[in-house]
Amino acid sequence: MKTGRKKIGKVVLWTILIAVAVIQLFPLIWLIDFSLGSSNEMFTNGLLIIPEKIRWDNYAKAFVDGNFLLYLKNSVLINTLAVILVVIISIMAGYACRRMKWKLNNFVKTMLLLGMMIPIHATLLPNYKIYNTIGVTDTIWALLIPYVAFSLPQGLFLMTGFIESIPMELEEAAVMDGCGIYRIVFQVVTPLLKPSIATVAIMTFLNNWNEFMMASTYLSSPTWKTLPFSVLEFTGEYSSNYAVQFAVMALTAAPAVIVYIILNKHITKGVAMGAVKG
Amino acid sequence: MKKLYSNKWVIFTLVLPGVLVFLFAILAPICLSVYYGFTDYSGMGEARFVGLDNYVKLFHDPAFGRSLLNSLLLAIGFICIQHPLAMIVAAVLDKLQGKAEGVFRCIYFIPNVISVAVIAYLWKFIYNPDFGLLNNVLKVFGFEGQVNWLSQENAIWSVLVVLIWHGFGWGMLIYYTGIKNIDPVLYEAASIDGAGWWTTFSRITLPLMKPVIMINVTMAIISALKQMETVYLLTNGGPANSTQFAANYLYQQAFKAFKYGYGNAIGVVFIIICVAVTVLLNTVFRDKQEA
Structure with missing residues (x-):
């Protein structure tokens, strides 16, 4: 009985954590996904697309322009x-x-x-x-x-x-x-x-x-x-070229996200100390 | 020793940079705002002194009232939706051990390090009626029809969703830190006494988190009041001022409607409201903490 309840507890626990993680991350995954396709492919009924050809040139345009x-x-x-x-x-x-x-x-x-x-x-x-x-x-x-x-x-x-x-x-x-x-x-x-x-x-x-x-x-x-x-x-x-706009957004977000992931322990600690005291 | 520590010249040089920055970047603009708030200056030409006209007008301006109402809605959204969720997730996260704890904590905070410029445009696309993510999600669940998320009736709720989503990780992290600071001995004692999850949470975690909750709630209310950047890019206060916020409104009035004097009057009232709310919250919470 007790172990059964514990198991249910664990399932609930993981469901909450994963659901929130999906809500927080999915828009960003969607962003990266669409940034690798062409603008025409965006008009889909599905949530994500599998680009026919991975369009790295979107990023090249974003980088230069x-x-x-x-x-x-x-x-x-x-x-x-x-x-x-x-x-x-x-x-x-x-x-x-x-x-x-x-x-x-x-x-x-x-x-x-x-x-x-x-x-x-x-x-x-x-x-x-x-x-x-x-x-x-x-x-x-x-x-x-x-x-x-x-x-x-x-x-x-x-x-x-x-x-x-x-x-x-x-x-x-x-x-x-x-x-x-x-x-x-x-x-x-x-x-x-x-x-x-x-x-x-x-x-x-x-x-x-x-x-x-x-x-x-x-x-x-x-x-x-x-x-x-x-x-x-x-x-x-690039008002009509959505895919390139997605690429520039992903590219702009990248430096901060990468640095955050590398230093995440220190940053978390810093924010916690700073915010609770501030 | 005492002489060394009361050397006026040394003290002067140590505080000078800070005081100069404060005078130049904070006090001077406030004084200038007070001055222009009494004029009908348009941004060009001459400034004419008009007394309290701007303030009288502001008092009867429905757009400004709507801005304050929206700040209130946002604050309620933060406190009633974002914070309870953040606290539950923080409590659940605390129960995890090992690598997963760090990974989830990292994931939840990621939206916070992304520029509002990216977040606002990203959500503009998510709300897009033609290929937006949200309508596609609805389609997957069998709802047809294109919802216009940024229409006059829907826009404010859509804006609230973005802001609640974006700030979630920050609130979660602070609650998480608060929970981590609770002595684990208390939890052990509770579990020996056979207390369930809910009893432990409501009898130990919540009461001990009181100071952290107060700080978090204060910060949420103030940031709801100061909101500008997301709204500026997502809806720019529209349609028809339905998503207007004070900071965005004063900016629009000064630089788009060329009512620089009026914009500054809004700025002055806005500063007074922010300072008053901060002082009020701190007083209320300090009294509560001592009681």
């Missing part, structure tokens, strides 16, 4: 810079607000954290005006500044928590050895923050990697456009 390499390079560069800046700035500010003795420390910290509540998209209109006036639209700064600004509050929040948990004795010893504050921050404290730096880096990456609202508002030429633009621009150009 979607500016894939340029946009990927821009995405990698801009996101890496944003991560580095967020990490450095949040360690500096976090240390000053948690460890240094001054009157306004809590006020400054609260002010910087307020950024978490501000909806990014409400700043699109005024920032467009500001960037236009000072001439940074269509430069890398138009993306870097807001990306750093909107990831900083979360970064700072996580960093202050971690900095607090570092035992003060280490810093005291460093002071005895004649270290200045800058050296303490960057050579004593920063190495101890490695796990939290990873968390902040992952959260910043996830926040900004797929961002396109700001990018499409502040940029006009392809020079600094990021990966989502491969898809955004393509739909107009």
Whole structure:
């Protein structure tokens, strides 16, 4: 009796897990499947197609006409810079607000954290005006500044928590050895923050990697456009060739998915730490 | 030591970059929005001061009301559909051992790392009346007839489905982490006492997950309020504002309808609502946690 019930339990358990996995993954499988066929084959009554001939040329078109390499390079560069800046700035500010003795420390910290509540998209209109006036639209700064600004509050929040948990004795010893504050921050404290730096880096990456609202508002030429633009621009150009559109979508999604699958343990941990604390 | 840690100059240099970024990228645009919200600026030419006109107009604007209603619907969808499902899946996943656990966890999160640009276009195709996946699935189950998923009556529900689907992995992962943090000794004790699955879940898992649920619910409500990108690409608020959200509406008003002043007024009200809701939720939940 008991083993029978256990068996039924197991079946229910696996059914739930597999059903949800199918719901989450099937649209993506459908996407890849159709991206390998020709546009005519899409008008089918079945769920998936077996392409008569695998059309790799869809991907070749997507790669070349979607500016894939340029946009990927821009995405990698801009996101890496944003991560580095967020990490450095949040360690500096976090240390000053948690460890240094001054009157306004809590006020400054609260002010910087307020950024978490501000909806990014409400700043699109005024920032467009500001960037236009000072001439940074269509430069890398138009993306870097807001990306750093909107990831900083979360970064700072996580960093202050971690900095607090570092035992003060280490810093005291460093002071005895004649270290200045800058050296303490960057050579004593920063190495101890490695796990939290990873968390902040992952959260910043996830926040900004797929961002396109700001990018499409502040940029006009392809020079600094990021990966989502491969898809955004393509739909107009190949509006009737659906298979190629599917290829460009699959191609654009690929880098993030591949990196995620390789680093999935670290990313899962980072998100869990970041989100539960944030 | 004390002198070193209260050196004003050092403190100033440490916080300066953060404060500058905040002033330039967050505070300055808000101030500018407040200013333009009082004008009839169109985006070009002169800005004329019109006092509270924009705000009076906004108060009577049905599209803005619809935006807030849609945010509420989305928040309800997150809390009543996505979260219970996510929690059940997280609890089930926790029971698995070995490789399968990691594989499923990885699969559920994949849609989250894919750009909204891809997700929105993909679902546009899924909803396509001619060759879309959804109508084909219905055909397989014997339903005929082409449903127009993005028509005025259906569109908002179709948009909710996409958003609930896309954010599922995120919510699941956070519940999963919460469940993993529960001391396994409690489960052992319950099983020795002969407690069934449901008793264990409702008497141990749920109560201990309270703080995690509060965080997750707060995040869901706020993200429902801030929703823009998926809607912008999938329906752009249409047909006839039926899928409108505040962020998308202010963008449309400023850049498509050339009512930059009005768009900024919406922005100001939008910011106030977001801040108020965040503060309110945090207060309510903090009181509850202490009680």
